[in-house]
Amino acid sequence: MSGLNPAQQEAVNYLHGPCLVLAGAGSGKTRVITHKIGRLIQAGLEANRIAAITFTNKAAAEMRERAKALVGRPAREILICTFHALGVRMLRQDGAALGLKPAFSILDSDDVTSILKDAGGTTDAATARQWQWAISLWKNVGLNAAQAEAQAKDDLERTTARIMARYEERLAAYQGVDFDDLIGLPLKLLRDHPEVREKWQQQLGHVLVDEYQDTNATQYELLKLLVGARGRFTAVGDDDQSIYGWRGATLDNLKKLPVDYPTLKVIKLEQNYRSTSAILRAANNVIGPNPKLFPKTLFSELGEGEPVRIADCDHEEHEAERVVARIQSIRANGQSKDWKDFAVLYRANHQAKVLEQALRRAQIPYKVSGGQSFFDRAEIKDLCAWLRLIVNNDDDPAFLRAVTAPKRGIGHQTLQSLGVFAGKYKLSLFEALFSSSLSSAISSRSLGGLHEFGRYVNDLEHRARHTRGAEDARTFLTEWLKDIGYEKHLYDGEENEKVAAARWTNVLEFCDWMAQRCGGEIDDTAGVTTASERKTLLEVAQTVSLLSTISEREQDQNLVTLSTLHASKGLEWPHVILVGVTEGMLPFKLEDEAGGGESVLQRLQEERRLMYVGITRAQRSLVVSWSKKRKKGRELVAAQPSRFIAEMSLEKTSTREDPREKLKALRAEFAKRSAESEAAAAAAAAQGKG
Ligand SMILES: Nc1ncnc2c1ncn2[C@@H]1O[C@H](COP(=O)(O)OP(=O)(O)OP(=O)(O)O)[C@@H](O)[C@H]1O
Ligand SMILES: [Mg+2]
Numbered sequence: 211m212s213g214l215n216p217a218q219q220e221a222v223n224y225l226h227g228p229c230l231v232l233a234g235a236g237s238g239k240t241r242v243i244t245h246k247i248g249r250l251i252q253a254g255l256e257a258n259r260i261a262a263i264t265f266t267n268k269a270a271a272e273m274r275e276r277a278k279a280l281v282g283r284p285a286r287e288i289l290i291c292t293f294h295a296l297g298v299r300m301l302r303q304d305g306a307a308l309g310l311k312p313a314f315s316i317l318d319s320d321d322v323t324s325i326l327k328d329a330g331g332t333t334d335a336a337t338a339r340q341w342q343w344a345i346s347l348w349k350n351v352g353l354n355a356a357q358a359e360a361q362a363k364d365d366l367e368r369t370t371a372r373i374m375a376r377y378e379e380r381l382a383a384y385q386g387v388d389f390d391d392l393i394g395l396p397l398k399l400l401r402d403h404p405e406v407r408e409k410w411q412q413q414l415g416h417v418l419v420d421e422y423q424d425t426n427a428t429q430y431e432l433l434k435l436l437v438g439a440r441g442r443f444t445a446v447g448d449d450d451q452s453i454y455g456w457r458g459a460t461l462d463n464l465k466k467l468p469v470d471y472p473t474l475k476v477i478k479l480e481q482n483y484r485s486t487s488a489i490l491r492a493a494n495n496v497i498g499p500n501p502k503l504f505p506k507t508l509f510s511e512l513g514e515g516e517p518v519r520i521a522d523c524d525h526e527e528h529e530a531e532r533v534v535a536r537i538q539s540i541r542a543n544g545q546s547k548d549w550k551d552f553a554v555l556y557r558a559n560h561q562a563k564v565l566e567q568a569l570r571r572a573q574i575p576y577k578v579s580g581g582q583s584f585f586d587r588a589e590i591k592d593l594c595a596w597l598r599l600i601v602n603n604d605d606d607p608a609f610l611r612a613v614t615a616p617k618r619g620i621g622h623q624t625l626q627s628l629g630v631f632a633g634k635y636k637l638s639l640f641e642a643l644f645s646s647s648l649s650s651a652i653s654s655r656s657l658g659g660l661h662e663f664g665r666y667v668n669d670l671e672h673r674a675r676h677t678r679g680a681e682d683a684r685t686f687l688t689e690w691l692k693d694i695g696y697e698k699h700l701y702d703g704e705e706n707e708k709v710a711a712a713r714w715t716n717v718l719e720f721c722d723w724m725a726q727r728c729g730g731e732i733d734d735t736a737g738v739t740t741a742s743e744r745k746t747l748l749e750v751a752q753t754v755s756l757l758s759t760i761s762e763r764e765q766d767q768n769l770v771t772l773s774t775l776h777a778s779k780g781l782e783w784p785h786v787i788l789v790g791v792t793e794g795m796l797p798f799k800l801e802d803e804a805g806g807g808e809s810v811l812q813r814l815q816e817e818r819r820l821m822y823v824g825i826t827r828a829q830r831s832l833v834v835s836w837s838k839k840r841k842k843g844r845e846l847v848a849a850q851p852s853r854f855i856a857e858m859s860l861e862k863t864s865t866r867e868d869p870r871e872k873l874k875a876l877r878a879e880f881a882k883r884s885a886e887s888e889a890a891a892a893a894a895a896a897q898g899k900g
Contacts, residue, residue, distance in 0.1 A: 213241075213245075214238070214241070214242075214245060215238070215479075215481060217477055217478065217479050217480070218238055218241065218242050218245070218479060220477055221242045221246065221444065221446075221477045222242055222245045222246045222249050223249065224444075224475050224477075225249070225250065225253055225416070225442075226442065227440075227441060227442065227473050227474075227475060228437075228441035228442070228443055228467070228471040228473060228474045228475065229443070229444045229445070229474070229475045229476075229477065230422075230444075230445050230446075230447075230464075230467055230468075230474055230475070230476050230477070231444070231445070231446040231447075231477045231478075231479065232446075232447060232448070232449070232464070232476060232477070232478055232504055232506075233446075233448060233478055233479035233480070233506065233508075234448055234450060234479075234480075234482065234506050234508040234826075235448060235450070235451060235482065235484070235493065235508075235822070235823070235826035236482040236483060236484030236485055236508075236782065236826055237479035237480065237481060237482050237483070237508065238479055238481075238483055239420070239446035239447070239448070239479065240273070240420055240446070240780060242444070242446055242479075243262055243273070243418045243420050243444065243446060244273060244276040244277055244280060245280070246418060246444055247260055247262060247277050247280070247281065247285075247288060247418065248277070248280040248281050250415070250416050251281050251284055255415045255416060256287075256415070257281070257284035257285065257286075257287040257288045258287040258288070258289070259413060259414060259415035259416070260288045260289065260414075260415060260416050260417075260418070261288075261289040261290075261291075261296065261414050261416075261417045261418070261436075262277075262288060262289070262290045262291075262417075262418040262419075262420070263291065263292065263293055263296060263417065263418065263419045263420065264290065264291070264292055264420050264421070265292065265420060265421040265424060265779065265780065266292065266777075267291075267292060267295070268579075269420065269421075269780055270290050270291050270292060270295070273290050273420075274286075274288075274290045277290065293392075293393055293425070293429050293432070294389060294392040294393065296396070297391075297392035297393050297395070297396045297432075298316070298392055298753075300396040300399060300410070301314065301387070301392070301395055301396060301399070302752075304399055304403075304406045304409075305395070305399070307399060307402075307403045307406055308395060308398065308399055309382075310385065310387070310395070311385050311602070313385070313601050313602045313752065314385045314386065314387055314602060315384065315385060315386045315387070315598050315601070315602045315605040315608060316386070316387055316388075316389070316392070317381070317384075317386045317387065317388050317607065318389075319342070319389075320591075321386070321388075321607040322342055322388050323335055323338045323339055323342060324338075324607060325377060325380055325381070325384075325607065326338040326341050326342055326345075326373065326377055328380070329373050329376040329377045329380060330373040330376075340370075341370050341373055341374075344367070344370045345358075345370065345373075345374045345377065345390075346388075346389075346390050346457075346458075347457075347458055348371075348374070349388075349390035349391070349394050349428070350390060350393075350426045350427065350428055350457070350458030351426070351427050351428070351458060352394070352397070352427060352428050352431070354378075355371055355372070355374040355375035355377075355378055356371075356375070358370075358371040358374060359371035359372065359375075383604075383606075383636070383638065384604055384605055384606050384607070384638065385602055385604045385605065386605060386606075386607070390428075393426075393428045393429055393432060394428055396432055397428055397431055397432045397435065400432070400435040400436070401435065407435055407438075410435075410436055411435075411436065411437070411438040411440075414436055414437070415442065416442045416443065416444070417433065417436055417437050417442070417443040417444075418443065418444045418445075418446075419433065419443065419444070419445045419446070419447075420446055420447075420780070421446075421447060421451075421779065421780060422445035422446060422447030422463065422464070423447035423448055423449050423451055423452040423459070423461060423463075423464060424447075424451075424452055424453065424454045424459040424779075425459060425460075425463050426454075426457070426458040426459050426460060426463075427458070427460055427462070427463070429463075430463045430466065434470065441471050441473070441474075445467065447464065449461055449464055449503040449504060450497050450500065450506070450819055450822055451779065451819060451822065451823050451826075452816070452819055453775075453776060453779065453816060453819050453820050453823055454776075455812070455816050456816070461503060464503060464504075465503070478504075478506065480506070480507055480508060480509060481508075481509060481510070481511065482508045482509065482510045483510075483512075484510075484782050484826070484829055485510055485512065485515075485826060485828055485829055485830075486510060486512050486513055486514060486515025486516070486829075486830060487509075487510050487512065487513065487514045487515060488514055488515045488516065488517050488518055488832075489515065489518060489825060489826075489828050489829075489832050490508060490509070490510045490826075492518045492825055492832070492858040492860060493508075493822055493825040493826045494508060495857060495858050495859045496818060496821050496822050496825060496854055496857050496858050497818065497819070497822045498857070499818070499857065500815050500818055500819065501815070515830060515831075516830065516831050517860065518832045518833075518834065518858065518860055519831075519832070519833045519834070520833075520834050520835070520836075520851075520855060520860070521536075521833055521834070521835035521836070522835075522836065522837075522838070522851070523835055523836065523837040523838065524837060524838055524839065525837050525838065525839045525840075525846065526561075526564045526790075526837055526839075526840070526841065527564055527568070528837065529564075529789050529790070529835050529836075529837050530564045530565050530567070530568035530569075530789075531568055532835065533554055533565060533568065533569075533787050533789065533835070534568050534569060534571075534572045534574065536785075536787060536833055537549075537552050537574060537770065537785075537787075538572070538574075540552075540785055540831070545785075545830075545831075546784055546785060548768055549574065549575055549576070549768045549769050549770045550767070550768045550769055550770070550771070550783075551783060551784040551785055552770045552771070552783060552784075552785045552786075552787070553770070553771040553772075553773060553778065553781075553783040553785070553786050553787070553827065554770065554771070554772050554773075554786075554787045554789060555773055555774070555775050555778050555786060555787070555788050555789070555824050555827065556772075556773075556774060556775065556788075556789050556790050557774070557775060557790055557795050557796045557798055557820070558774065558790075558795070558798070559774060561789065561790050561795075562578050562772050565772055565789070566578065566772065569770065569772075574770055575767075575768070575769045575770065576769050576770040576771070576772055577767070577769045577770075577771060577772070578772045578773070579771060579772070579773045579777050587713070587716055588713075589700065589713045589714075589716055589717050590716060590717075590720055591611065592611060592612070592615035592696075593696075593717065593720060593721075594608075594754055595607075595608040595611035595612045595615065596608075596612045596615075596670075596690075596694075597751035597754055598751070598754075599612045599640070599667055600667060600670050600671045600674055600748070600751060601671075601748065601751050601752050603638065603640040603641070603667070603671075604638035604640060604641070605638075606632075606638055606639050606640075609638075609639045609640055610625065610639070612667075613625070613663055615696075615699070616694060616695055616696060616698075616699035617699075618659060618662075618663060619659050620656060620659045620660060620663065621656070624652055624653075624656040624659075624660070627651050627652050628642055628643065628648070628651075628652065628660070630651070631645070631648055631651045631652075640664065640667070643660050643661065643663075643664045644661075644664060648660075666693075670690065671748070673686060673747075674686065674746065674747040674748040674751065675746060675747075675748045676746070677728070677746060677747040677748075678728065678744055678745065678746045678747075679728055679729050679744045680725045680726060680728050680729025680744075681725075681729075682728070682747075683724060683725040683728035683729070683747050683750075684721070684722075684725045686747055687721040687724060687725065687747075688721070691717070691721070696717065697714055697717075700713050700714050700717070701714075724747070724750055724751075724754070727745065727750045728744065728745050728746070728747055728750050729744060730743050730744050730745065771783065775788075775796075775820050775821075775823055775824045776820070778823065778824065778827050779823055781827060782827055782828075782829055783827060783828065783829065784828075784829045784830045784831070785828070785829075785830060785831045785832075786824070786825075786827050786828035786831070786832050786833075787832075787833045787835065788821075788824045788825070788832070788833070788834045788835065789835050790835075790836070790837070790840075791821070791834050791835060791836045791851070791852045791854060791855060792836040792837055792840050792849045792850070792851065792852055793849060793850040793851065793852050793853065794840060794842075794849060795840060795849075795852070796817060796820070796821060796852050796854065797813070797814055797817035797818070797852065797853070797854070798817060800813055800814055800817070818854065818857075821852075821854045825858075834855060834858070836849075836851045836852060836855065837849065
């Protein structure tokens with residue numbers, strides 16, 4: 211119980227009923243979850259009967275580390291994962307009740323787009339993505355295609371609902387599930403199959419949920435069915451940090467809890483342990499104008515600290531230069547030595563580019579989180595497609611990708627004929643390939659190529675099933691890449707040799723990572739299998755498509771973080787710089803998109819929460835920067851500081867950084883450095899002589 215205040219202790223000790231911890235940023239909610247895991251184990255609950263649900267894989271990995279430090283070995287048996295990974299586990303174990311094979315495929319967003327293009331008869335990706343968006347929102351509120359059509363408000367919605375019906379048929383045929391199904395199908399499973407529900411309710415002794423404010427309606431229903439009438443759960447959250455409304459998350463889940471669980475114990479935490487008073491005041495001022503779901507007060511005992519600074523910049527590049535100068539000057543004056551003490555946060559992914567360029571020029575090491583993930587790279591997607599196909603032969607999108615990566619003389623025409631044939635006989639592409647009547651549709655030469663491919667996949671599957679442990683996996687992967695000639699394929703397909711080499715390095719890194727998983731050396735943060743046991747390549751391949759980042763490895767590296775505000779949730783850094791706090795960027799274009807589902811006011815409130823999340827990531831220093839020009843398409847337009855800057859109502863003690871002062875400091879810094887390097891050169895020369 212050390213390291214917990216009385217309110218936290220109360221939450222941690224309340225073991226046998228429903229409990230909600232509702233509190234502002236940095237008040238130790240996540241700490242309550244990790245300590246409560248320890249307390250539950252101490253009270254005799256078996257580790258494998260505890261489930262802790264986090265918002266991202268990365269948060270799960272961190273929580274597992276903390277749990278390990280608290281309870282030691284049993285930590286590996288606790289189910290610590292996202293709602294989606296929990297869904298995967300449930301479907302692998304019990305999906306048969308829904309007609310799902312244990313080896314079903316998880317389709318990523320690109321797969322979904324291409325299936326929708328096909329289902330809706332368009333080649334336009336933008337249109338397909340619009341459908342995708344609408345379908346996802348429907349699924350998140352628990353509507354199926356028929357229900358969506360029944361409640362459609364206009365022709366567009368009706369058409370989309372019909373496309374959804376065709377899309378769902380295809381998923382069933384592929385044995386594929388999309389991300390929303392990872393919540394929707396487990397929910398259906400528990401609803402419609404009492405014996406499965408009973409099993410899970412018996413199995414789970416306590417469920418803990420972090421970032422509860424960002425759960426959606428289906429996740430809430432799933433949670434309810436998992437915990438059953440006993441309601442042994444602990445949810446922690448902060449209504450002021452709800453920032454995924456646009457993806458279907460709803461604060462109704464907070465309002466419903468006391469109604470659905472009349473014995474709910476509500477605990478509030480008021481002390482913030484993260485930020486200085488100056489930072490906390492700015493945060494409280496910003497969130498002030500939002501309507502209050504629950505009244506909250508937050509205080510800090512970390513002292514007043516540095517004033518929050520505002521940086522007025524001329525344009526984006528100028529902003530990026532000042533970010534660099536800020537980081538360098540904090541390091542120069544000895545306040546922080548580590549790169550990992552810094553984070554630069556922004557509203558939209560595309561804002562990272564200018565920052566990356568400036569950091570590279572200054573040779574500052576950084577990582578981009580919440581941006582393009584390792585698994586989104588073309589070469590990694592190729593390899594994943596092969597692995598998916600090995601795991602589930604009926605995965606048509608994976609088939610189409612693998613059969614052309616690398617190209618093996620099977621042309622577009624052949625694949626199209628194969629597709630038509632498969633459609634006619636309701637077969638997957640892989641099944642169709644071995645059909646005896648396929649020869650009527652395809653030339654014998656092409657048929658030879660297809661059969662060879664099919665036999666090769668079967669052979670790989672057989673070998674992958676019997677490849678266990680890191681060393682064998684390494685051999686398998688090396689041989690496989692050689693067999694298919696993947697390295698040559700990369701170099702042939704890329705004019706720039708450096709780019710090809712970088713892509714090949716990614717491939718090797720991926721294989722290494724797969725091998726480590728086979729050896730049980732890496733915790734499986736998706737929680738699909740238990741960590742630390744040796745696994746077969748086939749088992750590891752099954753979980754691959756769910757893991758969206760390899761960033762677990764980056765965790766300990768000493769790098770500056772660039773991140774979207776959304777991806778920064780739950781994290782903290784000593785020094786934070788919020789960039790692009792410019793009207794139109796944050797809040798993001800409110801007017802342009804007015805008339806959507808939400809009102810402009812609701813959207814403004816969500817943007818304000820996003821600003822609050824950003825400010826409250828900072829522990830010791832915070833700079834908020836904006837620029838007088840912002841990009842609108844290709845043009846630069848005049849811009850105003852965000853209204854949130856005024857809303858922070860910084861007192862007079864807060865400084866607006868004066869660029870001239872900065873320049874003076876930088877010049878001094880430059881002079882100091884050149885003196886240092888001259889001295890170093892002189893010393894080296896002297897040594898040379900000696
Ligand atoms: N009782 C405590 N004593 C000292 N430090 C604490 C205490 N509780 C939490 N902390 C520290 O305060 C910081 C914030 O805690 P934590 O991340 O759990 O807050 P949170 O409420 O989950 O924040 P967020 O809303 O951003 O997710 C962490 O560095 C944590 O270790
Ligand atoms: Mg937290």
